[in-house]
Amino acid sequence: MFVIAFSTPSFAAKEPFDQWLSKLKTEAQENGISQPTIDSAFANVKLIERVVKLDRKQPEVVQTFQEYMAQRLPKSLVDSGKAMLNQNRAILEEVGLKYGVQPRFIVALWGVETRYGNYTGGFSVIDALTTLAYDNRRAAYFRKELLIALQILDENHIALADMKGSWAGAMGQSQFMPSSFINFAVDYDEDGRRDIWTTKADVFASAANYLSKSGWKYDQTWGREVRLPKNFDTSLVDLKVAKPMREWEALGVTKTDGSPLPSRQLVGSLVQPKGGNGQTFLVYENYRTILKWNRSTYFAMSVGLLADLIGDG
Structure with missing residues (x-):
């Protein structure tokens, strides 16, 4: 096992990582996660100092609303959104009707979250969530997300090497946390996997299902x-x-x-x-x-x- 050494104060009061991880593995077993999944997930687990630094960085408004929108909604994003809607119109309209969500909002979420799947995050989800679960600040929340991530691996929705996401563990083209994946992700193409990483039908249906179950109204705008x-x-x-x-x-x-x-x-x-x-x-x-x-x-x-x-x- 390879673990990065830390001088980060947040880890100082914690028990040694090996002891902590051993207890986590036991909890995963008790939650029904198979031993092969546990062994492979943590065989080369790393604590990532940058993840802790990013989590510590307090959000603050350093841009005006107008500056933010100019940066986040350039003409290129709008033009790409129109193109993506046209290219995927058939499946988007099918999904939209099934879940009661207008296609333009599915595409807009896709665009804002990951630039239509182009920027999904390069962190290992297991490494990122392990780091944050071992950290003091929001340990209980991220421990829960980590255990759910192991469940997703155990159910073969994604291979360990391909389970990439943001520093906080948000995954795939829809940037779902593991708990959102379990609650809302959809295997729309019925191949046995809820693939929010590479299968557009699953990405669109999962986003639409999230909105639908959260109270979306098809006959209204925002x-x-x-x-x-x-x-x-x-x-x-x-x-x-x-x-x-x-x-x-x-x-x-x-x-x-x-x-x-x-x-x-x-x-x-x-x-x-x-x-x-x-x-x-x-x-x-x-x-x-x-x-x-x-x-x-x-x-x-x-x-x-x-x-x-x-x-x-």
Whole structure:
């Protein structure tokens, strides 16, 4: 076994790694993981110092909302999204109808997460999760994810050498954590494996299944940018405040060009992204569903706006 030596303070109070790993293996056995899977998964396991550093790095807004969107949603991503929708239209429409999710949102998630499968992460998922499970900061969470990752290997959905992902263990073209994989990944082509790494049908169906089970509404969009009147009560700009369209209209909220809001009485909330220039969005239930995928306002906005820009291809 090869284990990188650490001077990282977070490991100082832990029991020796070999002892810790021995207990983890016992727990994996008790959870029904086969001995060959356990042996192969940990035969050359490594603790990755960079993973700890990335986990320690506190997220902070260093870009304005406009800068973030310009960087994350370049024209090239939109053009590629239109092309991807057209190239995969048949399977996307089939999956979309089955799970009740518009194809443009499946493609938008795919684009925002991994640039349509081009950037899925190069870390060994087992090494990354072992590192984070051994670390002090979120040990219980990552230990659970690690045990589920072993289950995924045990069920032969992916080979150990191919089980790559982000530093936090998010996997494949849809960037599912192991727990999300177990709950939402789909073997759409029925080959016996839920392959979110290389099989597009499985990638699309898994993303759509996640959204569907999280409350997605097929007959609604995510939201729209709006204009607020002068002296608007900013305490109403809050996801906790939800009103039907007529009530927002009565308060002076309009489309960005000043025209009336849509007549359909969807219930929405107002959101102003932090770091923005006052841009305001009226968001609906599907926006909240995107937030279940990733709690970042910037992420949810980028998915919604990219879906709008992709449109029908």
